[in-house]
Amino acid sequence: MIEKLALIGIGLIGSSIALRARERGLAKTIAIATRRPETLAEAQALGLGDQYTLDAAEAVRDADIVILCTPVGSYGSIAKEIAGALKPGAILSDVGSVKAHVHKVVGPLVPKGVHFIPGHPMAGTEHSGPSAGFAELFDNRWCILTPEPDQPLEAVETMKAFWRALGSDVELMDADHHDLVVAITSHVPHLIAYNIVGTADDLESVTKSEVIKFSAGGFRDFTRIAASDPVMWRDVFLTNRSAVLEMLGRFLEDLSTLQRAVRVGDGPALESLFTRTRAIRRSIIEAGQETAAPDFGRPHGADTKTEA
Amino acid sequence: MIEKLALIGIGLIGSSIALRARERGLAKTIAIATRRPETLAEAQALGLGDQYTLDAAEAVRDADIVILCTPVGSYGSIAKEIAGALKPGAILSDVGSVKAHVHKVVGPLVPKGVHFIPGHPMAGTEHSGPSAGFAELFDNRWCILTPEPDQPLEAVETMKAFWRALGSDVELMDADHHDLVVAITSHVPHLIAYNIVGTADDLESVTKSEVIKFSAGGFRDFTRIAASDPVMWRDVFLTNRSAVLEMLGRFLEDLSTLQRAVRVGDGPALESLFTRTRAIRRSIIEAGQETAAPDFGRPHGADTKTEA
Ligand SMILES: NC(=O)c1ccc[n+]([C@@H]2O[C@H](COP(=O)([O-])OP(=O)(O)OC[C@H]3O[C@@H](n4cnc5c(N)ncnc54)[C@H](OP(=O)(O)O)[C@@H]3O)[C@@H](O)[C@H]2O)c1
Ligand SMILES: NC(=O)c1ccc[n+]([C@@H]2O[C@H](COP(=O)([O-])OP(=O)(O)OC[C@H]3O[C@@H](n4cnc5c(N)ncnc54)[C@H](OP(=O)(O)O)[C@@H]3O)[C@@H](O)[C@H]2O)c1
Numbered sequence: 148m149i150e151k152l153a154l155i156g157i158g159l160i161g162s163s164i165a166l167r168a169r170e171r172g173l174a175k176t177i178a179i180a181t182r183r184p185e186t187l188a189e190a191q192a193l194g195l196g197d198q199y200t201l202d203a204a205e206a207v208r209d210a211d212i213v214i215l216c217t218p219v220g221s222y223g224s225i226a227k228e229i230a231g232a233l234k235p236g237a238i239l240s241d242v243g244s245v246k247a248h249v250h251k252v253v254g255p256l257v258p259k260g261v262h263f264i265p266g267h268p269m270a271g272t273e274h275s276g277p278s279a280g281f282a283e284l285f286d287n288r289w290c291i292l293t294p295e296p297d298q299p300l301e302a303v304e305t306m307k308a309f310w311r312a313l314g315s316d317v318e319l320m321d322a323d324h325h326d327l328v329v330a331i332t333s334h335v336p337h338l339i340a341y342n343i344v345g346t347a348d349d350l351e352s353v354t355k356s357e358v359i360k361f362s363a364g365g366f367r368d369f370t371r372i373a374a375s376d377p378v379m380w381r382d383v384f385l386t387n388r389s390a391v392l393e394m395l396g397r398f399l400e401d402l403s404t405l406q407r408a409v410r411v412g413d414g415p416a417l418e419s420l421f422t423r424t425r426a427i428r429r430s431i432i433e434a435g436q437e438t439a440a441p442d443f444g445r446p447h448g449a450d451t452k453t454e455a
Numbered sequence: 456m457i458e459k460l461a462l463i464g465i466g467l468i469g470s471s472i473a474l475r476a477r478e479r480g481l482a483k484t485i486a487i488a489t490r491r492p493e494t495l496a497e498a499q500a501l502g503l504g505d506q507y508t509l510d511a512a513e514a515v516r517d518a519d520i521v522i523l524c525t526p527v528g529s530y531g532s533i534a535k536e537i538a539g540a541l542k543p544g545a546i547l548s549d550v551g552s553v554k555a556h557v558h559k560v561v562g563p564l565v566p567k568g569v570h571f572i573p574g575h576p577m578a579g580t581e582h583s584g585p586s587a588g589f590a591e592l593f594d595n596r597w598c599i600l601t602p603e604p605d606q607p608l609e610a611v612e613t614m615k616a617f618w619r620a621l622g623s624d625v626e627l628m629d630a631d632h633h634d635l636v637v638a639i640t641s642h643v644p645h646l647i648a649y650n651i652v653g654t655a656d657d658l659e660s661v662t663k664s665e666v667i668k669f670s671a672g673g674f675r676d677f678t679r680i681a682a683s684d685p686v687m688w689r690d691v692f693l694t695n696r697s698a699v700l701e702m703l704g705r706f707l708e709d710l711s712t713l714q715r716a717v718r719v720g721d722g723p724a725l726e727s728l729f730t731r732t733r734a735i736r737r738s739i740i741e742a743g744q745e746t747a748a749p750d751f752g753r754p755h756g757a758d759t760k761t762e763a
Contacts, residue, residue, distance in 0.1 A: 244672075269669045272749035273736075279749070283756030288671050318668070328661050331654070333672030338713060339647055340673070344732040346702075346709045347639050357636050359738045360626075361577045363596050364552075364641030365648070365680050367745045370736035372673050377729035384717045384725050391717055394654075399710075401654045405646065409692050409699055417692050421685035424652040428581075428678035430667045437675045441580035441587070443751035448591030 153178040153210035155203050155225055157190045158376075159271060160242045161216030162280025165195040167313045170282050180206035182217075190277045204232040212309065214266075215241035215253075220382035222249060226256040235260040238302050242268055244329060244379070246293045246322035248386035254295075262302035264294045267325065268315060269333075275376045286314035287435050293322040323390075330390035334383055335398055337372050338391065341380070344373040461486040461518035463511045463533055465498045466684075467579060468550045469524030470588025473503040475621045478590050488514035490525075498585045512540040520617065522574075523549035523561075528690035530557060534564040543568040546610050550576055552637060552687070554601045554630035556694035562603075570610035572602045575633065576623060577641075583684045594622035595743050601630040631698075638698035642691055643706055645680050646699065649688070652681040 152174035154161045161179070168174055179196035180203040181187050191199045200206050207213045207229045215222055222243065233239060239261055243249050249265050257263045270288035272279065290310040294303050307317045320328070347358045347366065358366065384391060408416040431437045438444050460482035462469045469487070476482055487504035488511040489495050499507045508514050515521045515537045523530055530551065541547060547569055551557050557573050565571045578596035580587065598618040602611050615625045628636070655666045655674065666674065692699060716724040739745045746752050 269672050271672070274749045281755065286756045289668055291669070328665050328669055329672060331658060331661055332666055332669045332674040336651060336673035336677055338717070339651065339710070340676075341729055341732050342710050342713050343644060343647065343706055344735055345713075345728050346706045348731065348735055349709070350639060350705065353636050353639055355735075355738075358640055359735070359742050359744065360597055361599070361636055361640045362739050362744050364577045364579070364637055365644035366640040367736075367739050368648075368676055368680060369644055370732070370739055370745070371751060372676060373729075373732040374736040375729075377726045377733070380729050381722050381726040385720050385722055388717055388720065392714070395714060395717075397658065398651055398654045399707075401657070402647070402650050402707075405650050405653075406700070406703060409646070409696055409703075412693050412696065414689050414693055418685045418689040420653050421649055421681075421683075421688050423656065424649050424678070424681040425685070427652055427656055427663075427667070428675075428682040430663075431670050431675050431678055434667050436667065436670050437678070438753050440754075441582045443679060443753050445746050445751050446748075447589065448594045 148172055149174050149211040151176045151178060151210040153180065153206045153213045154196070155180050155206060155213065155215050155229070156217030157181045157186060157195060157277050158216065158275050159279040159284075160268065161214075162190065162193070162195050162277045163282065163284040164214065164216065164242075164313060166280055166282040167285065169195075171312055173309065173312050174212075178206040178210060186277060193277055195277060203229050207237075208232050209234055210237055212238045212240065212305070215239075215243065218376075218379045218382045219243040219245055219249060219386050220378075223252045226253045230256050230258055233258055233261045236262075238262045238264055238305060240264045240266050240306055242266060244333065244383050245387040246291075246325045250293070250295070250322050262298050264292055264298060264302055264306045265322070266290055266292045266306060266310065267329070268310070270315070273371050273374045275379075283314065285310070288315055290315040290317050291320050291325050292317060293320055293325050326387050326390040327394070330387060330394040334387055334391045335394045337375065337380060338384070338395065339398070340369040340373040343369050456480055457482045457519040459484040459486060459518040461488070461514045461521045462504070463488050463514060463521065463523050463537070464525030465489045465494060465503060465585050466524065466583050467587040467592075468576065469522070470498065470501070470503055470585045471590065471592040472522065472524065472550075472621060474588055474590040475593065477503075479620055481617065481620050482520075486514040486518060494585060501585055503585060503588075511537050515545075516540050517542055518545060520546045520548065520613070523547075523551065526684075526687045526690045527551040527553055527557065527694050528686075531560045534561045538564050538566055541566055541569045544570075546570045546572055546613060548572045548574050548614055550574060552641065552691050553695040554599075554633045558601070558603070558630050570606050572600055572606060572610055572614045573630070574598055574600045574614060574618065575637070576618070577637075578623070581679050581682045583687075591622065593618070596623055598623040598625050599628050599633050600625060601628055601633050634695050634698040635702070638695060638702040642695055642699050643702045645683065645688060646692070646703065647706070648677040648681040651677055
């Protein structure tokens with residue numbers, strides 16, 4: 148158990164960390180800082196921590212582990228605010244969805260004697276804010292840590308143990324490679340989901356009411372990730388530009404080929420792609436990263452309307 | 456209650472119709488025909504019907520309602536096989552995911568005195584075969600019927616009542632318009648899901664094992680529909696080509712704009728699209744077409760691994 152954990156930002160990810168850390172007794176004191184008084188009041192009402200403040204520097208004072216849990220675009224100014232208050236020997240970490248940018252922006256502001264161990268839990272939902280969190284969010288998911296090689300092994304081990312205690316498996320990775328991996332497993336999927344929902348919203352030949360009524364044929368799946376927080380995702384695309392553009396380029400090349408197969412009516416090419424893609428889902432299910440239940444286990448039947 | 460219902464094809468959709476029709480007593484006799492003996496034996500073991508045969512013509516003899524439940528590409532040859540055996544006054548219907556093509560291919564083969572009322576239930580899962588079906592599949596979903604205007608009102612009303620009894624809401628639509636609607640709500644979503652899963656599978660810079668481990672960031676959502684039946688989806692793209700290419704064209708235009716916004720770092724444009732797309736999901740949830748539970752209600756926590 149550490150003496151003090153400070154969470155800067157207390158939305159979906161921050162509150163999930165707080166709940167599990169409390170449940171498992173990972174810190175004697177949990178200090179919570181956020182920007183808006185409403186959010187702080189909500190966190191306090193939920194009993195997520197022991198200390199609540201609008202002053203990030205106050206929250207990090209004496210903390211052994213400090214975790215930034217705000218959108219990546221806010222890291223620079225927060226790092227400036229807290230740098231002077233970090234205690235020697237403390238670990239500064241984060242949960243941001245991009246990593247090279249975080250090293251570049253926060254790295255130079257980290258005081259000597261503070262260990263900078265950036266991280267990214269590959270877990271989330273489309274909901275935001277302190278009440279969206281739950282203790283099980285990280286169970287069986289992966290958390291990627293991207294410390295520079297000059298960081299002390301002990302600090303890295305502390306963060307590994309911390310994420311394992313939260314329920315995650317942990318992997319170490321170079322920040323640039325992390326950004327490529329998430330570009331294909333998370334960022335480009337979000338981009339194309341946002342895009343197709345936008346396209347459907349703009350059509351004149353098909354009405355919005357038709358899109359909504361008949362969405363169960365596949366479209367609604369995309370609306371889940373396209374309902375994710377706009378500011379968080381704006382920051383992701385502003386800060387992981389080159390990896391996203393590279394992976395999007397690959398996606399578009401492949402889509403041209405597929406478009407052509409549809410145009411010329413190349414049945415064997417279509418069937419062969421559609422057969423190959425099934426195997427990946429099976430592997431994801433076997434790896435414990437997805438449910439085997441049909442339709443994600445969505446409710447069917449009479450209770451659907453009530454539930455929605 | 457009708458005397459005899461004939462289902463030609465007994466996969467996910469056919470078996471779901473059979474189960475609900477039995478449960479609600481919609482037909483005195485349910486006749487089932489399919490192509491392969493194994494599938495017929497599976498249907499029989501599940502007790503889905505009253506008569507089982509490999510001869511579609513035999514199944515439709517004396518049937519009041521005949522529903523084609525096979526991939527759309529097989530309709531032409533099946534229609535030829537059964538045309539002579541359809542009884543005068545019978546209704547011939549189907550569940551195929553495209554409609555203009557079905558009118559074109561099957562329409563001319565329908566004998567005088569048989570009423571042709573094509574249909575498409577907007578409901579499904581990624582699983583296939585007789586054991587994938589369940590009686591609740593159509594509850595609160597929409598079924599679109601696309602009869603030609605010259606069909607007798609009574610036959611249309613019979614099929615409307617039939618689908619309502621299965622649990623669906625029913626909408627009448629022109630076949631060409633149907634094909635445009637499903638191109639954006641179902642076919643293009645499937646195409647881009649298949650495509651991104653293919654892209655991820657082909658990368659060298661990111662390994663397949665990384666794609667699988669870190670898929671919970673969004674990618675795994677796409678693998679569900681990209682695990683759908685390859686033959687069914689091959690046939691969809693071969694038979695709804697022009698509507699799919701038109702909607703794909705719109706998607707690609709919009710994606711170019713979005714790609715440019717990422718490239719130039721246009722934060723306000725990104726945030727504004729990402730804000731707009733949230734509203735559509737809310738409407739879909741309000742319309743009872745989607746669960747409000749975070750992450751589709753996927754299991755989280757300790758049971759995830761077991762369930763998978
Ligand atoms: N959501 C996911 O699925 C997911 C998954 C993995 C990693 N992440 C990463 O986790 C981080 C937080 O995401 P989240 O989903 O927890 O977000 P969230 O639920 O929207 O919460 C964001 C938190 O950050 C604060 N905040 C927002 N803008 C700020 C600013 N400019 N300055 C200071 N504080 C600010 C908010 O405070 P106020 O309400 O007080 O303004 C709130 O406490 C992001 O970096 C994201 O990339 C998210
Ligand atoms: N799956 C969905 O989400 C969904 C939703 C709405 C509409 N639909 C439409 O419903 C229809 C059936 O889909 P499904 O998901 O139920 O498929 P499925 O589970 O794969 O079952 C297909 C059935 O059709 C038979 N079949 C396949 N190829 C055939 C051929 N060439 N000749 C004769 N019979 C053949 C199969 O018989 P054997 O096993 O004996 O070969 C099986 O009984 C398709 O037209 C599809 O477009 C599907």
